[in-house]
């Protein structure tokens with residue numbers, strides 16, 4: 007329960023969750039596009055960011071697009087997902103991971119989350135194949151910059167001849183067994199949205215080792231023009247190509263990816279040290295095999311240290327208790343001091359739009375609910391993390407002093 011009303015001074019300058027961190031070269035490459043009048047969806051910046059991204063990530067082709075969502079949409083089309091196809095999708099993620107499945111008429115079947123990395127649970131995935139043996143596509147995300155259990159997920163997919171679309175929107179630069187995320191799927195995607203670890207203000211890329219896929223994605227993204235003297239179309243087209251001006255921003259940002267990761271890691275480590283003795287843990291990762299990009303630092307409150315806390319569809323309330331707290335109390339208290347946190351992504355099976363879709367858990371009966379849930383005494387993993395977790399201010403421009411105050415505010419919530 008927060009007991010330090012007058013102890014902290016509100017931040018004069020807001021402490022943000024994650025905002026763009028610019029360096030100067032971004033403006034130089036945007037200006038270059040302007041000066042050369044390459045202000046459209048062709049130009050040197052686009053070619054160069056495709057080259058830089060593919061080289062960094064270690065894939066053969068990176069296709070520059072207007073957003074990560076556009077990249078996911080083209081990935082879904084390339085993978086051949088069609089009307090009525092069931093697709094196994096991450097449950098605890100941003101809805102953009104799987105909305106493109108629905109754009110194409112596919113039906114997401116949500117797979118519960120594991121506790122070790124907060125990503126798609128390979129055990130639940132295996133179980134999903136027992137329940138739905140005909141499924142041929144998986145869409146999984148690496149949440150908050152932490153790689154999922156890629157070997158296990160790949161083994162399950164291969165056993166059932168399924169294709170993986172890997173959503174690395176949040177995990178650019180993160181590695182699993184030394185390999186970059188975005189390369190574990192048959193098709194990968196990244197995002198340069200404004201809050202990502204490097205940004206173009208917007209933008210995304212489709213990653214593949216298959217030249218035919220890359221060529222198709224490029225063609226579809228520019229309205230599917232055929233090679234003819236007039237506008238000739240054999241396929242449905244989209245206006246999904248990246249602008250050369252946006253590519254200029256990304257061209258200036260990409261060289262700073264490793265620096266941004268190091269600074270994000272320092273933020274994570276400072277929280278971890280600062281929360282010593284509190285009944286909380288930071289978002290977990292496989293310390294032996296993976297190196298996250300630490301995009302967002304998150305914390306999870308021990309069950310025993312949760313005060314009474316309920317969430318409706320759009321509102322939450324809690325009852326303060328000595329020695330306990332909850333995500334709503336912490337987020338509201340941070341906001342009162344002019345600092346921005348965020349709830350954990352609300353799982354898709356809890357969303358009104360997807361509530362009737364199947365949801366597979368390790369413990370469940372295959373009808374979408376865990377045994378514990380059915381008996382009314384517990385919740386699935388995704389719901390549990392959503393209930394007890396939150397994203398902390400993770401902006402790399404936050405000063406050490408500001409972060410120490412954030413830590414002190416969180417600590418005060420547990421007094």
Ligand SMILES: Cc1ncc(COP(=O)(O)O)c(C=O)c1O
Pocket residue numbers: 072073074075076099100102103147173175176196197198199208209210
């Ligand atoms: C996991 C995840 N997938 C997909 C997206 C979509 O990317 P974009 O905003 O570039 O469309 C985002 C972020 O916005 C994301 O966090």
